[in-house]
Amino acid sequence: MGAVKSKRMPRAVREQQMLDAAVRTFGQRGYMAASMDEIAELAGVSKPLVYLYLNSKEDLFTACIRREARALTEAVRAGVRPGLAADRQLWDGLGAFFTHTGRNPDAWSVLHLQARTHGERFAAEAAAMREEIVAFVTELIVVAAREAHRDPDLAEGEVAGLAVALVGAAESLATWANATPGVTARQAAATLMNFAWAGLGNLMEGRPWSAPVMSDELSASGAVDVVHGA
Amino acid sequence: MGAVKSKRMPRAVREQQMLDAAVRTFGQRGYMAASMDEIAELAGVSKPLVYLYLNSKEDLFTACIRREARALTEAVRAGVRPGLAADRQLWDGLGAFFTHTGRNPDAWSVLHLQARTHGERFAAEAAAMREEIVAFVTELIVVAAREAHRDPDLAEGEVAGLAVALVGAAESLATWANATPGVTARQAAATLMNFAWAGLGNLMEGRPWSAPVMSDELSASGAVDVVHGA
Amino acid sequence: MGAVKSKRMPRAVREQQMLDAAVRTFGQRGYMAASMDEIAELAGVSKPLVYLYLNSKEDLFTACIRREARALTEAVRAGVRPGLAADRQLWDGLGAFFTHTGRNPDAWSVLHLQARTHGERFAAEAAAMREEIVAFVTELIVVAAREAHRDPDLAEGEVAGLAVALVGAAESLATWANATPGVTARQAAATLMNFAWAGLGNLMEGRPWSAPVMSDELSASGAVDVVHGA
Amino acid sequence: MGAVKSKRMPRAVREQQMLDAAVRTFGQRGYMAASMDEIAELAGVSKPLVYLYLNSKEDLFTACIRREARALTEAVRAGVRPGLAADRQLWDGLGAFFTHTGRNPDAWSVLHLQARTHGERFAAEAAAMREEIVAFVTELIVVAAREAHRDPDLAEGEVAGLAVALVGAAESLATWANATPGVTARQAAATLMNFAWAGLGNLMEGRPWSAPVMSDELSASGAVDVVHGA
DNA sequence: AATGAATGAGGCTTCATTCAT
DNA sequence: CATGAATGAAGCCTCATTCAT
Numbered sequence: 001m002g003a004v005k006s007k008r009m010p011r012a013v014r015e016q017q018m019l020d021a022a023v024r025t026f027g028q029r030g031y032m033a034a035s036m037d038e039i040a041e042l043a044g045v046s047k048p049l050v051y052l053y054l055n056s057k058e059d060l061f062t063a064c065i066r067r068e069a070r071a072l073t074e075a076v077r078a079g080v081r082p083g084l085a086a087d088r089q090l091w092d093g094l095g096a097f098f099t100h101t102g103r104n105p106d107a108w109s110v111l112h113l114q115a116r117t118h119g120e121r122f123a124a125e126a127a128a129m130r131e132e133i134v135a136f137v138t139e140l141i142v143v144a145a146r147e148a149h150r151d152p153d154l155a156e157g158e159v160a161g162l163a164v165a166l167v168g169a170a171e172s173l174a175t176w177a178n179a180t181p182g183v184t185a186r187q188a189a190a191t192l193m194n195f196a197w198a199g200l201g202n203l204m205e206g207r208p209w210s211a212p213v214m215s216d217e218l219s220a221s222g223a224v225d226v227v228h229g230a
Numbered sequence: 231m232g233a234v235k236s237k238r239m240p241r242a243v244r245e246q247q248m249l250d251a252a253v254r255t256f257g258q259r260g261y262m263a264a265s266m267d268e269i270a271e272l273a274g275v276s277k278p279l280v281y282l283y284l285n286s287k288e289d290l291f292t293a294c295i296r297r298e299a300r301a302l303t304e305a306v307r308a309g310v311r312p313g314l315a316a317d318r319q320l321w322d323g324l325g326a327f328f329t330h331t332g333r334n335p336d337a338w339s340v341l342h343l344q345a346r347t348h349g350e351r352f353a354a355e356a357a358a359m360r361e362e363i364v365a366f367v368t369e370l371i372v373v374a375a376r377e378a379h380r381d382p383d384l385a386e387g388e389v390a391g392l393a394v395a396l397v398g399a400a401e402s403l404a405t406w407a408n409a410t411p412g413v414t415a416r417q418a419a420a421t422l423m424n425f426a427w428a429g430l431g432n433l434m435e436g437r438p439w440s441a442p443v444m445s446d447e448l449s450a451s452g453a454v455d456v457v458h459g460a
Numbered sequence: 461m462g463a464v465k466s467k468r469m470p471r472a473v474r475e476q477q478m479l480d481a482a483v484r485t486f487g488q489r490g491y492m493a494a495s496m497d498e499i500a501e502l503a504g505v506s507k508p509l510v511y512l513y514l515n516s517k518e519d520l521f522t523a524c525i526r527r528e529a530r531a532l533t534e535a536v537r538a539g540v541r542p543g544l545a546a547d548r549q550l551w552d553g554l555g556a557f558f559t560h561t562g563r564n565p566d567a568w569s570v571l572h573l574q575a576r577t578h579g580e581r582f583a584a585e586a587a588a589m590r591e592e593i594v595a596f597v598t599e600l601i602v603v604a605a606r607e608a609h610r611d612p613d614l615a616e617g618e619v620a621g622l623a624v625a626l627v628g629a630a631e632s633l634a635t636w637a638n639a640t641p642g643v644t645a646r647q648a649a650a651t652l653m654n655f656a657w658a659g660l661g662n663l664m665e666g667r668p669w670s671a672p673v674m675s676d677e678l679s680a681s682g683a684v685d686v687v688h689g690a
Numbered sequence: 691m692g693a694v695k696s697k698r699m700p701r702a703v704r705e706q707q708m709l710d711a712a713v714r715t716f717g718q719r720g721y722m723a724a725s726m727d728e729i730a731e732l733a734g735v736s737k738p739l740v741y742l743y744l745n746s747k748e749d750l751f752t753a754c755i756r757r758e759a760r761a762l763t764e765a766v767r768a769g770v771r772p773g774l775a776a777d778r779q780l781w782d783g784l785g786a787f788f789t790h791t792g793r794n795p796d797a798w799s800v801l802h803l804q805a806r807t808h809g810e811r812f813a814a815e816a817a818a819m820r821e822e823i824v825a826f827v828t829e830l831i832v833v834a835a836r837e838a839h840r841d842p843d844l845a846e847g848e849v850a851g852l853a854v855a856l857v858g859a860a861e862s863l864a865t866w867a868n869a870t871p872g873v874t875a876r877q878a879a880a881t882l883m884n885f886a887w888a889g890l891g892n893l894m895e896g897r898p899w900s901a902p903v904m905s906d907e908l909s910a911s912g913a914v915d916v917v918h919g920a
Numbered sequence: 921a922a923t924g925a926a927t928g929a930g931g932c933t934t935c936a937t938t939c940a941t
Numbered sequence: 942c943a944t945g946a947a948t949g950a951a952g953c954c955t956c957a958t959t960c961a962t
Contacts, residue, residue, distance in 0.1 A: 006267035007941070008946060030347050036932065046948045061361070115276075117260055117347045118347035134928065161403065167400020169395040176394045183391075191391035238921065266957060276923045278959075287957065468925060468961070490807050492722035495952065506927045510955065513694020539781075574863045577720055621863065621873075621881035629855040636854045651851035655886070701942090714948045726936060736940075747936065 015053050018043045022054075023064050027106025031061055031118040062125060065115050068107040069129035075100040076133065086144035091193055093136065094170060098185035101174040108178065112171055130167065138163040166196050245283050248273045257336025261291055261348045292355055295345050298337040298360035304453035308364065316374035321423055323366070324400060331404040338408065342401055355399040360397065368393040387396050396426050475513050480505045482514075483524045487566025491521055491578040522585060525575050528567040529589035535560040536593065546604035548624060551653055553596070558645035561634040568638065572631055590627065598623040625658050697786050708733045713754050717796025721751055721808045724873055733867050755805050758797040759819035765790040766823065776834035781883055784860060788875035791864040798868065802861055820857065828853040876877065 009017075021043035027033040037055055040047040054060040079096025080089050101108040116124035116214040141159055173192055239247075251273035255264040266287055270277040284290040309326025319436035331338040342360050403422055407413040441445050469477075481503035496517055498505040514520040539556025540549050561568040575586035603617055621683040633652055638645040699707075711733035715724040726747055730737040745872040769786025770779050793796040805816035831849055863882055866875040 011946080014946085030262075030349070032260075033348070035930085036929095047932090048934075048949085051945060052947085057932065112285070113343070113347045117343045118263070119260075157413075157417075158421065161406070161418070162425050164402055164406045164421055165425045168406075171398040171402065172394050172398020173391065176398075183387075187387075188391070191388065192395055195392050195395045212289040241921085244921090265955085276959090278924090279922060282922085283956070471925080476927085490722075490809070492720075493808070496954085497952080505788065507953090508928090508955075509926060512926085517953070573803070573807045577803045578723070579720075617873075618881065621866070622860050622879070622885050623880055624866045625859040625885045628866075629859040632854050632858020633851065633861065636851070636858075643847075647847075648851070652855055655855045656854050697942095704942095725934085737936090738945090739943060741937070742943085 007054060014043075014045065014049070014147040018045065018050055018054060018060070019064055019067055022060050023068060023110055024059060024106045026064060026114055027109035031114045031122075036060075058121070061114075061118075061171065064110055065122060065125045068104070068111055069102070069126065071098055072097075072111065073129055074131055076136070086140045087197055089195070090137070090140050090196075092103060094192055095185060097170060098174055098188045100178060102177060102185050105178045108174060112175065117193060133147065134160075134163045134167050137166050166192075169195065241283065243277070244273075244275065248275065248280055248284060248290070249297055250293055252290050253298060253340055254336050255429060256294060257339040258342055261344045261352075265292075290349075291344075291352060295352060295355045296333070296339055298341055299356065301334070301337065302327070302330055302341065303362055304357055316370045316377060317427055318425070320367070320370050320426070321419060322424055323370075324419040325415060327400060328404055328407060328418045332407060333416050335408045338404060342405065364390075364393045364397050364448070367396055396422075399425065422451070471513065473552070474505065477526055478505065478510055478514060479524055481571055484566045485527060486521060486524060486574055487569035491574045491582075496520075518581070519624075521574075521578075521582060525582060525585045526569055528564070529570055529586065531564070531567065532557070532560055532571065533589055533592055533666070534598070546600045546607060547653070550597070550600050550656070551649060552636055554649040554652055557630060557647045558634055558637060562637060562645050567636045568634060572635065583594060594620075594623045594627050597626050603638050626652075629655065704733075704735065708735065708744060708750070709754055709757055712750050713758060714796050716754060716804055717749060717799040721804045721812075727748075743845065748811070751804075751808075751812060754800055755812060755815045758794070758801055759816065761789070761794070761797065762790055762801065763819055763822055766826070774909055776830045776837060777883070780830050780886070781879060782830070782913060783830075784874060784879040784882055788864055788867060788878045792867060792875050792915055795868045802865065809830055814840060823859050824850075824853045827856050836896070856882075859885065 018039070022034075022039050025039045025042060028034075028036070036047055036050060040050045043050065050060065054063060076096045079099075080093045082089070083093075111126055111129065115122045117123075126166050138159055138204070141162055169192055173188045175189045177185070248269070252264075252269050255269045255272060259268070260314070266280060267279055270280050273280070280290070280363045284293060306326045309329075310323045312319070314322075331428055333425050342358065345352045347353075368389055373390060399422055407415070407418045478499070482494075482499050485489065485499045489498070495510055496507055496510060499520070500510045503510065514523060521605075536553050536556045539559075540553045542549070544552075569665060571586055571589065575582045601622055614638070629652055633648045637648045708729070712724075712729050715729045715732060719728070726737055726740060729750070730740050730866075733740070740750070744753060766783050766786045770783045770791045772779070774782075801816055801819065805812045807813075828849055831852060859882055863878045867875070
């Protein structure tokens with residue numbers, strides 16, 4: 001079972017262990033089906049200690065959402081280098097995104113599914129993160145339009161919709177990749193770049209988007225999978 | 231209070247009332263937070279009757295998922311005319327999809343959120359519907375490729391990914407449209423067609439996908455909103 | 461333990477059984493030490509039924525206070541005949557009071573002790589009853605002054621204090637009588653009438669208040685105890 | 691926060707701080723609602739230290755009762771000069787009593803309410819003090835009878851009842867005075883002396899008890915309020 | 921066809937109390 | 942002298958579910 005039971009740890013450490021256990025339990029069982037008993041046991045602690053440090057089931061869940069939202073956004077931010085071209089930034093960001101969601105499937109479940117299905121308070125917490133990502137993508141689209149010498153007669157609402165669509169596609173692919181053995185982060189990112197950048201119309205006619213070399217941390221994952229059309 | 235309390239109705243009718251109440255309650259409260267008490271009261275029936283007809287909370291939820299999944303897929307199917315070009319079929323299908331989700335937000339919440347967050351059994355039930363839609367889209371993509379005289383050297387997994395991305399984008403837009411006042415089904419469909427068919431790259435360069443006239447039921451909604459680029 | 465377990469009773473009856481059990485338990489254990497488990501068992505019912513009918517521990521306690529407060533004030537009211545002289549009314553009222561508290565010691569504990577020691581909400585509930593009794597006594601004092609042809613230059617606050625003192629003395633005697641075997645309601649009433657009406661000063665000088673014949677329901681208790689000085 | 695946190699104090703001092711905090715907390719929250727956490731924090735000490743010095747919640751509460759009981763009885767004793775007439779002794783004793791309860795409302799709540807509502811053990815502890823006061827009053831009554839040349843054909847039980855009534859009246863007035871702004875210890879004492887010594891009957895006829903000058907510590911309170919009838 | 925009455929089981933939360941340092 | 946870390950036990954409350962009519 002859970003972590004090795006070593007007594008008397010400083011509070012900060014114990015709190016992280018509890019959050020680890022909680023993310024895992026919430027991710028797998030769902031918020032309501034997860035019991036504080038199970039979480040405490042998985043954390044290798046007694047229930048009262050969980051309450052002493054995290055206050056309540058709601059606060060515990062909120063803490064999980066916050067921690068994982070920050071972790072995800074920072075992973076994406078770390079994967080992107082601001083100076084580069086828009087498509088390159090998107091490619092890098094998607095790579096970081098799929099890598100992170102792939103490595104932390106329970107956290108992804110918490111953020112993408114659980115946080116959105118159990119009350120406004122949690123949904124708002126997760127929506128804040130999503131908005132941050134949508135804003136990042138929106139900015140990329142605007143920049144890309146500028147790069148293409150095409151000042152945005154793309155109406156603002158239009159761009160918002162495009163960003164929502166792109167992010168939704170990414171979320172869908174993340175969940176799909178986690179559930180489908182053999183799909184790598186790189187593949188997911190390539191698929192989405194093709195879809196988003198070239199469009200199905202271009203794809204049909206043999207003009208896909210051509211993928212640049214992946215950023216370091218991703219290529220480290222080892223897979224040298226062929227990107228479609230490359 | 232729920233429906234007007236009229237005694238002695240045929241079973242089939244009562245069952246639909248119960249499912250109506252259940253979909254509404256599950257959609258708004260969530261599966262676990264919804265209580266059988268509330269559902270029974272909203273349906274204007276006593277609790278034992280709910281159990282007599284629907285057996286258990288799990289079965290009731292399953293019945294909701296099935297009914298709403300069927301309703302959604304049939305709405306989409308009804309919106310599409312098989313003979314037409316692939317993009318036209320997609321456009322019509324998306325129109326029907328967004329129209330239906332917009333008119334039945336609780337059902338959409340049940341299918342897209344609740345069914346996926348409360349255990350494998352329900353998730354599988356909803357996944358079946360999703361697969362049907364993904365299959366429809368996949369077929370469209372293959373057809374489109376064929377139409378473009380470009381026999382699919384699009385690998386099968388590649389097409390699957392594209393379909394998942396497109397469906398995810400649609401789901402994301404549906405939820406976004408439901409939460410954002412002023413966004414019509416037509417707009418959502420147009421945004422997604424631009425995104426999916428033309429690709430951001432083309433959009434940037436001023437070559438959007440051009441929308442055909444909408445199918446009847448949609449134009450009936452009255453809005454004559456301008457589609458980007460049309 | 462508890463009442464004979466007979467299933468399926470109408471709600472009103474069950475509620476009274478629950479209140480009986482609750483008054484007994486609260487009176488003997490105290491509000492906080494009383495557990496809902498114990499109350500339910502004593503009532504011969506399962507805990508959920510208690511909650512279904514009485515909502516919460518707080519509401520249950522409030523219901524107890526209200527029922528017993530009403531019972532006590534009505535017992536006193538029923539013992540007094542408005543037309544008679546002030547001292548006679550007080551005598552009758554005290555008789556009814558001590559009889560009731562003697563027969564319902566748990567109820568008396570709930571009203572006099574428990575209700576006042578567990579939060580403003582309950583205290584206010586019990587204070588309402590006490591005020592009613594204090595008002596009754598106050599009125600008697602004013603009437604008595606008028607009877608003695610002595611228009612009240614007794615300041616209003618003065619009378620209030622006297623009433624509070626008299627009621628406090630009665631409460632103290634009630635508790636004392638319940639704890640001291642052999643003290644009857646009649647004796648308690650006589651002691652208090654002597655104390656209150658004659659005053660210690662007069663008593664010392666051999667001029668006690670002379671007790672009239674007791675009202676019916678009290679003499680029914682059988683004891684033919686000698687009233688001091690009679 | 692409670693007292694200023696200064697480390698390393700002699701045990702006796704720390705204990706008093708803890709008792710101060712406990713009396714305050716028990717008096718305001720009630721015995722059961724008071725948590726050891728709150729008491730420790732208010733005392734500016736860690737919980738284990740409270741246990742080290744006072745053993746348990748029960749022992750802590752007992753210690754509170756004992757300390758405050760002793761403080762109250764000693765205040766009364768200090769207010770009375772044994773040689774004087776009985777009514778004068780009572781007057782002085784009541785003055786000291788109401789002064790003390792007015793200055794220590796939490797202690798009064800602990801003694802009069804909390805100690806009597808949370809189990810025999812505590813009730814007995816408080817009853818001991820009460821008995822001491824009742825005995826004092828009983829003795830006064832006996833002395834008064836003797837002074838009136840009227841050897842007690844007042845039966846012993848009769849006298850006991852009178853003393854209980856008087857003490858109950860005093861307790862009631864103490865609580866009332868604490869809750870009613872503007873009521874001074876002197877007024878409360880005067881009200882009770884009138885009530886007890888003259889009796890309502892005499893009062894009605896314009897023959898109240900006449901108050902002597904107050905003892906020093908009371909007159910220090912400054913108010914030179916007119917005693918009814920003086 | 922329909923329901924008022926009833927419950928087993930389980931979850932969240934809090935508390936008095938104790939180690940180990 | 943003093944405490945941060947930790948827990949067994951127990952209480953309130955709610956829910957899905959059934960029985961007897």
